[in-house]
Amino acid sequence: MLLSKLLGERFKEKPSEAFLDSHIFLLRGGYIRQVANGIFSLLMPAKRVTQKIEAIIREEMDKVDGQEVLFPVVLPADLWKESGRYESVGSELLRFRDRADHEMVLGMTHEEAAVHLARGEAKSYTKYPFMIYQIQTKFRDEPRARGGLIRVREFTMKDAYSFHRSQEDLEAYYDRVYESYMRIYERAGLKNVIGIQSDTGMMGGKVAHEFMYLSDGGEDTIVLCDSCGYKSNMDVAKSRIKRDPLAEQEIEKVHTPGVKDIESLAKFLGVKEYQTMKASVFFRADNEKTVLVFIRGDKQVNELKLSKHVGVDIYPLTESEDVDLVFGYIGPKGLDTKDIQVVYDKSLEGETNLVCGANEEDYHLKGLSLARDLDVKEFVDVATVDEGDYCIECGNTLRVSRGVEVGNIFQLGTTYSESMNMTYTDEDGKQKTPIMGCYGIGVGRLLACIIEDNHDEYGPIWPKSVAPWQVHICMLNNTIEEVKNAGFDLYERLGKNYEVILDDRGAAAGVQFADADLLGIPVRIIVSKRNIENGQVEIVTRDKSIKKQVALEDVEAEVSSLLK
RNA sequence: CGGGGUGUGGCGCAGCUUGGUAGCGCGUCUCGUUCGGGACGAGAAGGCCGCAGGUUCAAAUCCUGUCACCCCGACCA
Numbered sequence: 076m077l078l079s080k081l082l083g084e085r086f087k088e089k090p091s092e093a094f095l096d097s098h099i100f101l102l103r104g105g106y107i108r109q110v111a112n113g114i115f116s117l118l119m120p121a122k123r124v125t126q127k128i129e130a131i132i133r134e135e136m137d138k139v140d141g142q143e144v145l146f147p148v149v150l151p152a153d154l155w156k157e158s159g160r161y162e163s164v165g166s167e168l169l170r171f172r173d174r175a176d177h178e179m180v181l182g183m184t185h186e187e188a189a190v191h192l193a194r195g196e197a198k199s200y201t202k203y204p205f206m207i208y209q210i211q212t213k214f215r216d217e218p219r220a221r222g223g224l225i226r227v228r229e230f231t232m233k234d235a236y237s238f239h240r241s242q243e244d245l246e247a248y249y250d251r252v253y254e255s256y257m258r259i260y261e262r263a264g265l266k267n268v269i270g271i272q273s274d275t276g277m278m279g280g281k282v283a284h285e286f287m288y289l290s291d292g293g294e295d296t297i298v299l300c301d302s303c304g305y306k307s308n309m310d311v312a313k314s315r316i317k318r319d320p321l322a323e324q325e326i327e328k329v330h331t332p333g334v335k336d337i338e339s340l341a342k343f344l345g346v347k348e349y350q351t352m353k354a355s356v357f358f359r360a361d362n363e364k365t366v367l368v369f370i371r372g373d374k375q376v377n378e379l380k381l382s383k384h385v386g387v388d389i390y391p392l393t394e395s396e397d398v399d400l401v402f403g404y405i406g407p408k409g410l411d412t413k414d415i416q417v418v419y420d421k422s423l424e425g426e427t428n429l430v431c432g433a434n435e436e437d438y439h440l441k442g443l444s445l446a447r448d449l450d451v452k453e454f455v456d457v458a459t460v461d462e463g464d465y466c467i468e469c470g471n472t473l474r475v476s477r478g479v480e481v482g483n484i485f486q487l488g489t490t491y492s493e494s495m496n497m498t499y500t501d502e503d504g505k506q507k508t509p510i511m512g513c514y515g516i517g518v519g520r521l522l523a524c525i526i527e528d529n530h531d532e533y534g535p536i537w538p539k540s541v542a543p544w545q546v547h548i549c550m551l552n553n554t555i556e557e558v559k560n561a562g563f564d565l566y567e568r569l570g571k572n573y574e575v576i577l578d579d580r581g582a583a584a585g586v587q588f589a590d591a592d593l594l595g596i597p598v599r600i601i602v603s604k605r606n607i608e609n610g611q612v613e614i615v616t617r618d619k620s621i622k623k624q625v626a627l628e629d630v631e632a633e634v635s636s637l638l639k
Numbered sequence: 640c641g642g643g644g645u646g647u648g649g650c651g652c653a654g655c656u657u658g659g660u661a662g663c664g665c666g667u668c669u670c671g672u673u674c675g676g677g678a679c680g681a682g683a684a685g686g687c688c689g690c691a692g693g694u695u696c697a698a699a700u701c702c703u704g705u706c707a708c709c710c711c712g713a714c715c716a
Contacts, residue, residue, distance in 0.1 A: 086666070087677060088651045092709050103650095110710070218640080218714050232716090275716095294715095338648055390713085483716070515716065533676095552674045585676040592676095594712070603675060613675090 076119075076544065078578040078590070081105075083118040085593050087422045095292055097526035098223025100534050104593035111218025111248055113228035115193030115519075117281060122595060123574075124525075125231065125518050125545035129210050131262045131540065132233045140247075141208045141235055146188035148212055154187040157495045161568035181214040186513060189236035193509075194497035197238060200334045203499065203509065204244055208235035210518065224523035226294070235514040238492070240501065245510045249282070249486055252514050256286055256482050264538025265520060265528050268481060271297055273308040274379060277487055282486040287478030288524045295623045297478050298460045305467035310379040313456060314464035314473055316371075321350065321428035324442035326408075331431075332437045335403030337372040340439065348373040351441065352423060352431040354405035359383065360388035367400075370458055371422035372430075377459040384418065384455050405442055407449055419445075423453040431603060464474060481517040481524055530626045533592035534615050544574040545638055547596035548586045551603035553579060561612070562602045565630060573634065593615070598637050600630065 079321065085104025093099045101107045106121035117125065133143065152170065155161035161168075161180070169181040171356030189207060197205065210233045217228050224230075235252070239245040253270060260268040265288055273285035274410050285308060287297055298312035299305070307313075334343045341348045358365050366389055368376050380387045380596040399411070408419075408431070423429075427444040445451060462475040489508050491497075526535045537543065546569055550562035564576040576596065584603075591599055601613040606624060614633055615622045627634045 084649065084666075086650050086667070090650070091645085091652090094710085109708090164716095165714085168713075213716090215716075219712095221710085226715090233715090480716090485716090513716090517716095549675090555672085581674090583676085583678055585675065585678080589674050590677090605675075 076578045078576055079580045081119060081129075081576070083120065085100065085590050087589065093223060095222045095225060095523075095527070096530055097523040098126070099225055100526055100530060100593065102524070104595075107224065113217055113226070113392065115224065115227065115229075117484045120543040121522065122539050124522055124537070126264055127541040127543075128518050128521055128525075129231075129233070132210065132259055135151070135259050135262075136206075136208050136233070136235060137204065139251050139255050141206045144192065144207045145209050145211060146182065146185045146192070148214070149180050151182050151200075154191055154431065156182055158187050158190075158491055159494055160187070167215050167217065169214055178391070182211075183213050183215040183233055184232075184238065184513075185209070185516070185558075186487070186511075187212075187495070189513075189544055190491050190495045190497050190511075193236070193238055194492075194495065197509070198497055198499050199238060200501045204237060204239045204248060206235055206237040206248070208514075213589040220525075222292075222294075224519040226520060230520070231518040233516045233518065237512040237514070238509040239444075239512070240507070242507065242510055245488075245512050246488055249484060249512050252484055252512070252576060253284065256484065256514075256516070258523075260286065260288075260481065261514065262540055263385055263525060265521065265525055267528065269299075269306055269478075270446055271298075271306045271308055271519060272311055273483060274310045274437065277472060281488060284474075284484050284511060284637045285480050286482035287475055288481045288528065289381060289478045291477050292522070292527065293477040293479040295478050295480055297476050300469060300471055301474060302471035303466060303491050305466050305468045305473075309459060309475070310515060312460040313467040314460040315467055315470065316374070316422055316458075316464050317349070317357060318460075319347075319349065320426065323444045324428050326440055328433055329439050329441050330437060331404075331439045334437075334439070338389040340430060341372065342601065344439075344441070350429060352426070352429045354400075354432060356392040356400065356402075356405070358384060358392050359416075362530060364420065365392065367410075367412075367415050368418045368457060369421060369423060369431075370420035371426065374420065374422045374458040374461065375402055376420070376457055381418070381457040383398055384457055385416070401432070401434050401436055404432040404435060404438060406434050407442075408440060408443070412499075418457060419454050420458050421452045421454045421456045421465075422458050423451075428579075438441055461514070479520065479527075481521050484514045487511040487513055530595075531619075533589065535593070535595035537595040537597060539575050539597050539638060542595065542597050544576040544594070544596050546573050546575045546598045546600060547591050547594060548575065548577045548600045549591060550578060550581075550600060551584045551587065551601065553581045555604050556603055557607050558602050561607050561627065562578065565602065565612070567599060569634060572631075574639065600634075 085105045089099050090102045093102055105118055105445055107117055109115050152161055171179055173179050213232045214229050220226050220228050237248055267289040268284050268286055270284045273283045275283045296309035298307050324606045334340050337348050337353050353372045355368045355376045374596050422447055429438050429443045431443050435439045464473050466473050492509045492511055498508055501507045529536045548562055550558050568573055569575045591603045595617055597613045597617050611624045614625050
């Protein structure tokens with residue numbers, strides 16, 4: 076490729092809308108252009124990187140006996156009605172009608188399409204087990220796309236679906252895919268990826284793992300134990316919390332004028348936040364009934380855990396709503412719970428001498444002891460895990476970290492095969508329902524994370540395995556005949572075995588180097604007057620670790636060893 | 640969906656308070672001089688000032704509406 080012909084203006088100023096390094100470099104380097112919120116066009120360099128990532132994924136999927144297929148982007152709503160997701164999935168699913176007024180959807184994940192295909196083709200046990208996968212565009216109408224390619228609405232994803240005759244077989248295969256995913260990240264040059272337990276969300280099923288690229292800029296929160304290796308998504312993480320029980324005291328009503336939040340309450344009464352109890356108020360999505368959670372003052376309610384316990388979606392209630400509660404002073408004693416579902420968090424179990432609300436404006440109670448003063452039938456874990464809590468497995472201190480989800484795998488079970496009436500004839504002649512797993516990786520997000528993980532202040536440092544080109548030749552001053560000839564000669568010679576891009580623009584050295592940094596090609600060859608006079612060129616690697624003069628006749632050998 | 644912010648040439652921005660027919664840096668094009676980390680000189684092209692309506696002799700500027708984008712939150716395979 077001649078750089079003079081490459082489309083994609085590079086520029087040196089940071090675009091005002093970009094904050095993540097990957098987003099900044101993707102824009103500055105001429106890799107992507109935004110078309111609409113969360114919708115991007117890819118230019119040649121980015122397209123080449125995605126092709127390489129896809130090739131790696133494809134190889135690894137083939138290694139675990141995958142069969143590549145291609146499902147449609149546009150699917151009839153009927154298929155989604157069969158699985159029940161047409162109703163259960165929200166406005167993230169883009170719905171529209173075709174000219175015949177049929178309801179259609181844009182595929183956001185392809186379980187329905189996979190089952191539709193498989194149920195017609197895998198009627199005999201002899202086909203099992205099998206896995207089908209595709210690499211294709213998905214559309215999810217995210218409420219809020221952000222961060223360049225990290226969180227988008229339209230994206231390319233590899234999604235795979237496996238079908239099994241037994242749970243054991245699914246589990247064994249699931250483990251193979253887990254290993255396969257770790258190989259994909261490693262080969263693509265993404266370090267710091269860990270697999271963690273996760274919530275199954277709208278996919279259904281029981282067991283699921285997410286692959287998280289650990290990074291401070293990540294949107295997901297992960298709980299880690301450095302001593303026993305426990306790791307989990309915040310939404311399903313468990314912990315044991317620090318307890319510092321006080322001696323029991325008589326209950327005493329105290330005047331706390333205007334003190335409405337835990338921080339000021341603790342300060343006002345001179346106690347620690349964990350020596351208080353607070354109430355968080357939510358309402359159910361189905362019947363709008365109030366859900367009141369009592370939790371220790373220093374902890375927060377995890378809404379996902381709570382909604383799982385309650386069984387339906389819940390939303391936080393604010394003071395403005397029409398509820399008969401004394402906000403800021405809600406407490407368990409003397410509370411009218413007639414129309415309220417009350418939940419006690421595990422953090423309160425066995426606590427003594429707490430401060431809680433008195434259900435009266437400007438008053439709290441001191442000296443509340445759970446076992447003595449309240450008749451709580453069940454303590455439920457609906458709290459977020461905090462840094463410093465103790466590991467549920469080994470008791471050591473937990474660490475909380477941020478990450479970006481770069482893949483996930485689910486043991487779906489029979490959720491889809493059952494609802495969509497997929498059966499096969501087993502060895503014994505009986506009709507059986509296959510057990511499914513599904514496995515996804517977002518290609519564009521992976522690309523962005525690779526940059527997050529591999530860059531310096533000047534641009535991406537592409538790992539050799541996914542770099543858009545392998546060799547970048549700079550001709551400093553191409554008005555000099557010898558420089559120009561040597562540059563084009565190398566371009567041709569190396570082009571026979573490598574992917575080469577040649578800067579033939581005649582730009583100033585600084586411009587060429589800056590652009591080369593933005594393109595991030597692993598090996599750079601600098602042809603200039605001062606070294607061509609000695610029959611040499613300079614070869615440097617993008618990561619700046621190697622910089623050497625090489626004789627023209629040794630260039631191919633040198634490049635070959637650098638790219639090995 | 641709630642809160643905040645921004646829309647002026649490809650990119651970054653000024654001008655708006657106090658209305659008078661648009662400007663700067665980078666980039667692009669031409670010519671020349673340069674040539675190892677974003678060079679210099681001369682010249683040129685490129686703007687429905689997001690869009691619509693209103694006020695006014697006159698609107699980038701004031702008013703109303705609307706759209707888009709960004710950030711925080713809600714939400715989220």
